Amino acid sequence: DIVLTQSPGTLSLSPGERATLSCRASQSVSDNYLAWYQQKPGQAPRLLIRDASSRATAIPDRFSGSGSGTDFTLTISRLEPEDFAVYYCQQYGSSPRTFGQGTKVEI
């Protein structure tokens, strides 16, 4: 199984600041099939980024993904109040699909 390790565990920032979240894989992610999800309390996750760098439908352009192989990054250029949430990465290049443990972005 591919183990995804996200860092940091918690990111404390203010609105307007830049957030940089990391996701490191234990082995190369096939075809860079790496997604990022946002989850707010009591809600299902929402797809933000697929294929490491493609924004999903209706996702604001302040969200961007980058990376390849084993190292991936989610960047939120300027945090809006609604961006404070937990973010997960997931690889879907090989079975079983696996998630990272999450990064909480808090005020």
Add this chain to the structure above:
Amino acid sequence: QVQLQESGPGLVKPSGTLSLTCAVSGVSITSTNWWSWVRQSPGKGLEWIGEIFHNGRVNYTPSLKSRVTLSIDKSKNQFSLRLNSVTAADTAVYFCAREGYYYDSGGYPIDHWGQGTLVTVSS
């Protein structure tokens, strides 16, 4: 638009079987997508359980493979999860989801989720 809705008992006894169904609307379950289950224990992260394609092909996470069965009902446009021999460790919110096919890359990220249903294992 694509919608998924989980249903099933919210309480299951230890050693019993957890059974959930996901009703899909807005898209045919026989389309070029995989259908999956993900769970989240209280206060914890996401755990992928498995996926099923409309031809019956399945993939399961190894840690649950001996206890889990996914099935699909094309006539009702729904798919189901069965998890047997449950313990308190199986208490979680269970999400059904669509792994949508993207022609530009060939990948199947999870792009639609149900709202989730809490299943508690307790006597």
